[in-house]
Amino acid sequence: MTITRRTLLKTAAAGAAVSALGLPAGAQGIDELVIAYNVNLPSWDPTTGPSAVNPTIQGLYQSVFDQFILQQPDLKPAPGLLTEWGWNEDKTKVHMTVREGVTWHDGSSFTAEDVAWSLQRAADPATGNPIQFVWGTLTNIKAEGNTVTADVAQFDPTIFKWMYFLTGYVLPKEYYTRVGAEGFEAAPIGTGPYMVEKFERDAYVRLKANANYWGGKPDFETVTIKFVTDAAARVAEVESGQSHVTLEMPYEEFDRLKGAMNGYATPISDIGMIFLNDIDVMLDPNVRKAAVAAIDKQTIIDRLLSGYGVAIDTLETPDYDAYDASIKTPYDPQAAVAALAASGYSIDNPVKFKIQTTKGFKPKDYEMIQAIVGLWRKVGIEAEIEVYEIAKHYELRAADQLAPAAFYNWGNSVGDPTTSTGFAMFGPSPHSVWDSQDLIDRIGPLWGEKDEAKRIQGWKDVDRYIAENAYVIPLLQYVQPILAAKGVTVTPHHSGALLPHLMKRA
Amino acid sequence: MRLIRQILLRMLTTAVTLIGVAVIVFVVIRVVPGNPIAMMLPPGATDEDVLRLTALYGLDKSLPQQFLIWAGGVLHGDFGTSITSRQPVLALVLDRLPATLELSIMALVIAVLIGGVVALTGTRSRDSGIEAAIDIGNGIALSIPDFLWGLILILLFGVLLPVFNISGRITPSLPLNFVTNFYLFESILRGRPDLWLDLISHMFLPSLALAIPLSAIIGQVLKQSLKETMHLDYVTLSRTKGYGENHVILREALPNAILPTLTLVGVQFTFLIGGTVIIERLFSYEGLGNLAIDAVINRDLPLIQGIVILFAVIFTAVNLVVDLLYAVLNPRLRHG
Numbered sequence: 001m002t003i004t005r006r007t008l009l010k011t012a013a014a015g016a017a018v019s020a021l022g023l024p025a026g027a028q029g030i031d032e033l034v035i036a037y038n039v040n041l042p043s044w045d046p047t048t049g050p051s052a053v054n055p056t057i058q059g060l061y062q063s064v065f066d067q068f069i070l071q072q073p074d075l076k077p078a079p080g081l082l083t084e085w086g087w088n089e090d091k092t093k094v095h096m097t098v099r100e101g102v103t104w105h106d107g108s109s110f111t112a113e114d115v116a117w118s119l120q121r122a123a124d125p126a127t128g129n130p131i132q133f134v135w136g137t138l139t140n141i142k143a144e145g146n147t148v149t150a151d152v153a154q155f156d157p158t159i160f161k162w163m164y165f166l167t168g169y170v171l172p173k174e175y176y177t178r179v180g181a182e183g184f185e186a187a188p189i190g191t192g193p194y195m196v197e198k199f200e201r202d203a204y205v206r207l208k209a210n211a212n213y214w215g216g217k218p219d220f221e222t223v224t225i226k227f228v229t230d231a232a233a234r235v236a237e238v239e240s241g242q243s244h245v246t247l248e249m250p251y252e253e254f255d256r257l258k259g260a261m262n263g264y265a266t267p268i269s270d271i272g273m274i275f276l277n278d279i280d281v282m283l284d285p286n287v288r289k290a291a292v293a294a295i296d297k298q299t300i301i302d303r304l305l306s307g308y309g310v311a312i313d314t315l316e317t318p319d320y321d322a323y324d325a326s327i328k329t330p331y332d333p334q335a336a337v338a339a340l341a342a343s344g345y346s347i348d349n350p351v352k353f354k355i356q357t358t359k360g361f362k363p364k365d366y367e368m369i370q371a372i373v374g375l376w377r378k379v380g381i382e383a384e385i386e387v388y389e390i391a392k393h394y395e396l397r398a399a400d401q402l403a404p405a406a407f408y409n410w411g412n413s414v415g416d417p418t419t420s421t422g423f424a425m426f427g428p429s430p431h432s433v434w435d436s437q438d439l440i441d442r443i444g445p446l447w448g449e450k451d452e453a454k455r456i457q458g459w460k461d462v463d464r465y466i467a468e469n470a471y472v473i474p475l476l477q478y479v480q481p482i483l484a485a486k487g488v489t490v491t492p493h494h495s496g497a498l499l500p501h502l503m504k505r506a
Numbered sequence: 507m508r509l510i511r512q513i514l515l516r517m518l519t520t521a522v523t524l525i526g527v528a529v530i531v532f533v534v535i536r537v538v539p540g541n542p543i544a545m546m547l548p549p550g551a552t553d554e555d556v557l558r559l560t561a562l563y564g565l566d567k568s569l570p571q572q573f574l575i576w577a578g579g580v581l582h583g584d585f586g587t588s589i590t591s592r593q594p595v596l597a598l599v600l601d602r603l604p605a606t607l608e609l610s611i612m613a614l615v616i617a618v619l620i621g622g623v624v625a626l627t628g629t630r631s632r633d634s635g636i637e638a639a640i641d642i643g644n645g646i647a648l649s650i651p652d653f654l655w656g657l658i659l660i661l662l663f664g665v666l667l668p669v670f671n672i673s674g675r676i677t678p679s680l681p682l683n684f685v686t687n688f689y690l691f692e693s694i695l696r697g698r699p700d701l702w703l704d705l706i707s708h709m710f711l712p713s714l715a716l717a718i719p720l721s722a723i724i725g726q727v728l729k730q731s732l733k734e735t736m737h738l739d740y741v742t743l744s745r746t747k748g749y750g751e752n753h754v755i756l757r758e759a760l761p762n763a764i765l766p767t768l769t770l771v772g773v774q775f776t777f778l779i780g781g782t783v784i785i786e787r788l789f790s791y792e793g794l795g796n797l798a799i800d801a802v803i804n805r806d807l808p809l810i811q812g813i814v815i816l817f818a819v820i821f822t823a824v825n826l827v828v829d830l831l832y833a834v835l836n837p838r839l840r841h842g
Contacts, residue, residue, distance in 0.1 A: 040800055042590035050590050050804055128562050133555050203792035206678045224678045228790045236660045240668040391805050394544035
């Protein structure tokens, strides 16, 4: 090949133009970690508004703020800002020991006062904390030295679990009261592993490592988290090298890229399920049992989700505290046919009902329901699919107006049975759909059970009862795909939170 | 005098239109399914919690009461507070408007340039294979929607040949000391090529995705208009005077042929701003469109209202400007 003067000039000009436009981050090495995140961050206050209860956003919050108690990647609690915690003998008081030597991002000292104030603020209805009903069970909160104490107004066995769950964050008392809500929104500080350096709403947040972090300085000095909500764009981000890490892409894309990158596929605490409503034909136990037995969950996972999913038989995943592997609801189309026949239904005379589902809210949600409807048709169930937005699901569920069957995903990153089976199946809860009295009677006593072993066994018994009566259809535990550049290793968190301080140089 | 009367009449109809939009949007977003309180209910919330949160966000009042409170606030420049971000709606919306305007204007400039070159080339090579190729190209550009162009451009210039940035508006590590949110205009005015080149690197692909369908329309209309003008007597006279084809097209035919295209560009510009909603999402560009999608997903009622009102203001203002420009440029209208 002959290189002419003209070719050389053209190449040089093109190179200069490309350089002038700015090379993508991937070409600049991995001194500055860039993450393509799947959600926006609307607000920096992790204790108020809709963002506070959005599980996907928690990873962003946990990069800047610490929770009262640290949650490890396997969902188990560990000492964090609180090093010790517990109840007194008769469980009428709680006590917490606060870690010493911790500083806020502005250099001021973190104290037990901050913990007490954060708990008081969370319990104050005026602040708009959506979980106020939990925090409100603690009263007379006091700080003394490095200890915080409170009276238990109403015993809640999960109160300490909420301290590493939604809205369970410690905020700086002195700073927040000085700058106010707007000032905090403009310049948030926490005690977490990263400090906010720059934040452009709906675009990115640039974080600087907290050199004084009590858990050790993070590996990457600077982290930019770009909010890239479109899955195809996120894949392009890591493929082009403009981002080093991303999450939640179609499994086909994950399989295509995992060889060239570090791929992680980890079961997380989110599950897919079908709510059954205690109306119309669902009042017939034979119909419910047939609907459960006719679903081949493993085949659906293998065919539609490329094998990324774990079939479940109760609302507890293997990571949850009340998981019981002995509870099974096997795929048995013959049993489904027999159950339907007992109620006078057959393939020629099918039982009919509506099933509602989202489309694209979770991976292959609509396709899964299509497959299930196809399996049902083979045993004598004719279900009509109605697609709705997730916002409509929430509204219908709160008003108890869902169709006889409705697909949903349930997140429970603390793994306690109250926040899975409890709230999903307890009639008086606005989240429950099946409201029969027998179940209310079984679940009711467990809310205040003080003996932990007895409490967990009680929930296992409830799960078995629900499975036997087919009050709900658990489908699968989701698997979260994460792709990282070869130079980065990621420790996936089973809550689904993507945490930059758990990323290291390979 | 007639022009002034026309302006006053248009401003009056604009005000009525905006009031109509405000009422319709206010009612519709409260009637469609999706309650913001239901969306923020945590597991275990009781009916009391629902009532408490509903009251906290002022949704416990009747629809007319809510409208009056909101309209009263708007008249005083208060568009309410965003439910999701807890920031004043007006500040949020005005913060994003410059980003969307810059993107739209850049797209318009690209569309006019491409469309203009296509039309002039097509006219210069009329009734030849080149014109046929241009027509086919225009057809393809028009039949593929802008978001698909966006995906194609991301694949081509973001992944296969990573020349441009494919997300965001500016590289986060750059020092940003902007006085306004018109980053591109300000960096050009301040003579900061490091910033404006980076901004263009981020804005080029989304602008091009928006521009391609519009450029096809401009190219088609302008070419047709030019071809018709080329048959007029004064153009033939110009040729007989010995002027070259380029001179005839650019200096004689174009000034008369451009008027219908100008009207079209004005109308299409409003559609182009509407098109930014999807494109901004695809390219994670922090403009109004991206904000609008989040507001709808989260059922952030005050924010949806604010964005829609602002879009309505932009649409009516652009239409007004185009009408006035047309009146000024068209001698028949100018002189009555």
